[in-house]
Amino acid sequence: MHTVLLLADVPAQELPARSMMAFTLASHIILVPLGVALPLITLVMHGYGLRRGDATALLLARRWSAVMAVQFAIGVVTGTVLSFEFGLLWPGMMGRWGDVFGIGFGVEAWAFFLEAVLIAIYLYGWRRLPSRTHFLLGLPLPLVALLGAFGILAANSWMNTPRGFTLDSAGDPVDVQVWKALFTPMLGPEYWHFVFAMFVTAGYVVAGVYAVGRLRGRRDRYHRLGFAIPFTLAAVCTPVQFMLGDSIARQVFHKQPVKFAATEIVWKTDTHVPEYLFGRLHPDGTISGGIRIPQLDSILAGFHADTRVTGLTSVPAGDRPTATQATIAHWAFDIMVGIGSLLVVLALWYATVWLLRRRMPATPWFFRSAAVAGVASVAAVECGWVTTEVGRQPWIVYQNMRVAEAVTATRSTSLWTMFTLIVVVYVFVFGSFLAVLLKMRSGWRLDDERGGPRPPEKTREPGTPEAGTPETDTPYGPRSAGSRL
């Protein structure tokens, strides 16, 4: 690197900038699983309802659509903030590397365009579009969501294993090879691990809502269906995700050895390296606390106790995560793996009972676990993200640019002020979001408890203008064909 920064040279802007990025991303990432996978889950329910003529399934799909409408809106705006933050917080990175890894974002931008269009048509098409057209227009949604995720993950994996450029004498990238920069070594593992994480998380989160209902004694078909479809999807994906997670860890071992050393707190390069569950790494390389399992780390990394694992000390102190950062990445990694393992047990429990008795487990403990699984999988997503971002420190572009070189020159007091403002705004927005969701839920429950089907308030064939609509539904009076533009 042409500028060598020592640890002492960390600019004052780095802490507020990183805090702000971490906070906004950690908030946004809660909505991402729902954004990517809730359309799929809803479409499965919708398709089931259409095929079987099942009114309960269609009601669930409509209610999930109503939730999606609010969740997608908040996802859109918190995602926009992240785009701004590339410039507001990390102008150095974008100025030098923007043209190398930006194409992924280009793909993401137009995928996101399609997603926004399709989701708008899906969410607002329930009432007037013919049912088949409506469902079919929704079908590409999961695909464009996956395409958008591809764009983001291409950019993130490039930051982990950057390539597709050569450096000129001034240290600036030239001769960009877009294809190589887009498909970097870490893209495959990161992408599939992420996609399955989204399916698993969204499935458990949605199912968790109905698991709680079940625990409170609501055992009707509505709750059974609302639980079974998302939970089955998540349970099928869980073991796959476990294997993908195992594979990505090994990819990191090969392609980002120092990051691997941080997540496993390996100090010195060695064979027969023990595995630590939790524990704390100190700056002198000692480890306190935690459970030590001899040889296991080497075995996990290379299937053999003789496997040589690169340690943190293989690079100068300025080129690797600090002991604290390594400990954070290590804990995040262990928590994620722990949650993942428990989810596999839960999925196996479900599968076994299903195979043996052709029904769901009936014990409350199963539903208690399922209710917790939703929250736990969100926590696992957060941990996975912490692992990959903190494990990459001090680099923003792995081995090519330090976080300190990328950070904005704006005064750190301005950054702290803006960070405070953002926290206040996000607490307000996410708090309101949660309040609205709870309000919707209790409103629906109240409606349901008032009992059975109500007399139809209006009769309408899809596609024909309605007559005599109550004021609460359409505020602008009946629409005659002539009044439409």
Place this chain on the structure above:
Amino acid sequence: VIAGVVAVVLLLAIAAYACGGGTDYGAGFWDLSAGGAERGKRPRRLIDHAMEPVWEVNNVWLIFVLVIMWTGFPVLFQRVFTTMWLPLALAAVGIVLRGAGFALRKPVRRLAGRRLYGAVFAVASVVTPFFLGAAAGGVASGRVTATSTASTDAWANPTSLLFGLLAIAVTATLGAVFLAADARRFAAPDLDRYFRRRALGALAAVAVLAVVTLFVTHGDAPHVWHGLTHGAGLVFVVVAALATLATAWLLTRPSGAWSRVAAVGVVASAVIAWGLAQRPYLVPTSLTVAEGAGDHTTLRWLTFVTLVAVVFVIPAVALLYWLDTHGELEGLTDADLRRGGVADEG
């Protein structure tokens, strides 16, 4: 050459955001000025119904602008976001509050809650375009340079101030013109008149501010002034002026048809005129398009990605707008979300 193509794409994306996003910000402006809960009830309802299905799509134009900027012109992106730090940071906060306020207002039933979220949405809808406009004004007047820092002068200057005010006036015009058309679609002639009057008022404000801006740029942003009064820039200024007159005339016609097209014409040609006036600079007179351009291969790919986007996205967006303007899109009502609700399909 390829850098020029990408610069045109960037300019068109900005114009699209100004028109699409601008309409939604304008709706927020009229939401803010609609008066108390009782008096403003019907206009606000119209705003809810009109914006609901399309505002997220319109917002994606902004993402597009940012992506083209940092991929195609990384140096420009770096300099703009370094110098215009405060207005852009506040715009980002405004975008969150605007979107969240709007999305949360709909499902809330209680008046106090609706007031709170409505106010957040409306105030943010006015503040955000101002700051985005101010940032653009700082670029136009050449205050973004390699050495400039995030100082107040970078955006608190005559050009920035006027660009910001112009942004508010323009969004208000677009919003009112589109809402009037929506009112006709919903067969609400009183709201049609209501928003037509406001559209004319806002259009007058745009005309006055535009003339003032021309005078101010003469001293404060000479390069842009020269571009606006000569050659291709002048052509688009004239087009914008003619479109302004056409919009005003169409708004007084009974049918009001084509007024939306004319209003979009005003905004799009004004943005294009500004872009052309900056030629050959991204930032007059410190960064040319050629200097600011990223790697050639990337620019070619970016053009390709844009072409793909045009092939896929334009028809999709057109379909959405078509469905929306033909009344096919409507939010789910409480009745649809009830057990045994009326909207069970099949």
